[in-house]
Amino acid sequence: MRLCKAKASPYIAKYFIIKNHFENYDNFMGKKPTIIFTDDEDTFRNIMAKELSRMGYKVTCCASGAETLKNMQERDFDVVILDITMPGMDGIETLRKIKDLESTTEVIILTGQGTIENAVQAIKSGAYDYLTKPCRLHELDVLLQKALEKRQLQRENAHLKRLVKDAQGTSIMVGNSIAINALYKMIHKVAPSDAIVLIQGESGTGKELIAQIIHQLSTRAHKPFVVVNCATLQETLLESELFGHIKGAFTGATESRIGLFEVADGGTLFLDEIGELTVNTQAKLLRVVQSGEVRRVGDNRIITVDTRILAATNKNLVLEVKNGKFREDLYFRLNVITLSLPSLRERQEDIPILIDHFLDNFCQNTQKKKLLPEAMSVMMQYPWPGNIRELKNTLERLVVLTEGDTISPEDLPDNIRNPLLTSGEIKGAEITLSDIEKKHILKVLHEKQGNKTLTAEALGISLKTLYNKLKAYHIDR
Template sequence: MKPAARILVVDDEINIRGALVTMLEKKGYEVRGVGTAEEALEQLTASSVELVITDLKMPGIGGMAFLQRLKEQWPQTEVVVMTAYGSIDTAVEAMRGGAYDYLTKPIDRERFPVAVAKALERQALASENRQLRDRLEARIRFDQMVGESEPMQRVYSLVEMVADSDVTVLLTGESGTGKELVARAIHHKSRRADGPFITMNCGALPENLFESELFGYEKGAFTGAMTTKMGRFELADGGTLLLDEVGELSLKSQVDFLRVLETKEFRRLGGTKLITVDTRIVAATNRNLEEAVKQGGFREDLYYRLNVVPIRLPPLRDRADDIPLLAERFLAEFSAQHHRAPKEVSREAMRLLRLYAWPGNIRQLRNLMERLVVTVKDSVIRPEHLPEEIQASREDVRTMVVTLGTSLEQIERDVIRRTLAEVTNHREKAAKLLGISLRALQYKIKEYGIRD
């Protein structure tokens, strides 16, 4: 249920002020009344409102000066001014100063609620537009990354902090969580944005090709080397090199790479000239490198050299609040790509998508949305259109598997989210199932940034 709009009435005439407050409260608004601009400024500092209704002629700070200060400090707040019948020029001046509308005294009881409703409608529309603009700017700011959940906000914050530096970043997380997108965001937000962004999949290269791919080779360095070729490290000079699946490097390749990482100097295979580059390194892996170090599969010195700033990407099951945004994005993308009519996901189908564990993460969700665009003829995607394993989430909703080592905070967040999904976001029912008060539940929802 949408909360009641908050209104502040400012008038030094107590009878008029009281009557206006009473009228607005009967309309269901949350209303406060004060007698001076000074009191109004104190109230606004303590708690913002959507609409201020103020007289222009008041003791102390006058109405025009109050309007100016209000618009400077709270530009998003709409203002309706009240003035005597013979002071229309002053009201027009107030509208030039930022007021939305004016009312003449004595107040017309029929026009008054209409003017208030229109002012609030304008304020709500402006607020919605600001939120949409902020969301769009956030998406542009982080390239193709989509997500507004708390875990993703932490990722965005880290990207902002490390981007404009040359510090080495280690991206960790399960396969399909979008590590390359984060690497690109770091690059595009850095001073190297105009330089090259080069990727190298360490897991796809056999050991005997790693050196030539990373460092390049001279003509004649080996059979088949008909020309000189620059390696990825050199190609990324002045930009960023993403070493994807860095955990798959052999121990020999790790030694070769560590030396170059420390000095930024190397020789091409078969060459004698020492080449120096200015290349930033971002590494990514879905392996637990710390465990690999303990087992002897990854060099400890290389691990610490790469792990200067670690950024862990959350699996999709830990950011289920982003699934509607991602699904909408993928549906639009593939509808355009395959020349199909736009589709939307029904409420029940979306509930199942949010409950599913997504072992393949974002990549799995993206592939599913493409399949649904191509195979579903209806404009609305319903539960029966979803794969059986996702439909099974309906039966599994009361069961939750907890991985050893998961924080209590994460477990509590997941339990609340799944309970809300089960009761279709009915907070009173969810609180009863969880055995807590509605107020406690609302506090937890706000604390964890859970979206209804």
């Protein structure tokens, strides 16, 4: 028995009452769920297409199983609603062929007979569930929500154990310098948007931490935060990781796998060291950035994703573009908002705060070790070419190897105690009076706890001269 226009009205009315209890799907999924509605009867198909569209779904109508399969070979859909009784290829056969595509699309069967045999056969063949016709729209809506939730969980769980960061609590930035405070203000402005953010900075400055904070402060915080390091994977493997692949796409592809863009659907994908991408992969990434559509390796189907991209690099992408190593069009797409992270040399006033923070973390199960003032002075003078990562690793080593509760200058590694002799930046004949003067000013400034008047007196110069030197050496405090 088929639903006609006259019978649709009472079910539509009940739907709008139930609808108030559910969130709009644009909020739930980040985009309109895509539905194929397949039925060979024109009147019923047109009515349901209209009502499903009104309910917030993006609907594609098909009159046969063959037409449904053709659409699914071209594009990825969230759910297929499939009539079980159709001429030619019936619903059960169409369902089986859909499952042969190894698609994660969920299928809901509509049956006019309502027999237990048909329902069992449909579910055994891989259907999510079934409804008898005529169906109430609110019942169909609830079933669609459950099918969408199942599909989303399947997509997230496929790779979460491998590459998704499990953020324990909220990530924080440590520091109180002018540069860090300005950066934090910028992060709070850009985080709520869906804009692409390009994070630039030297290795070890905390680019991934910044990406985590942006994700946690965004409306996508309840969705996956997926990290991929573009520098550690070969080109072919990287494409498979980003976009996924189908079974048999290449040697060793023994099963289909969804890509990280799909895993991060609704959430955030962090592309670390994006400057290491090959030009070929850059072209494929550009297509995703422009259209929000991906194709798995070896597959022609289009998959629509709603994934926010955060990218990071320690390279000068402007120079890379000039040298032909990075696509100019991709650079302009990524360079919507740029965050530049200061090196540790540019925020030396944060070093004592960072040291205290790391010592707290590394001494949680033992008595906290204390850094003697003389050791602190030595660490303040060191240029920290490895930035925060080097500082963190150094302190962890000191906590493990230093005996007693205090850390003295003698406990520090040689490269830190003698930076002018071991630094990659300053050594031998390359040492200049300016280098020595800058380090000495910083040392005295730290000893005087940032008091510029006392610092000028200790250096034997006027306060105006000190300010001029601070400006010349780019010392904020």
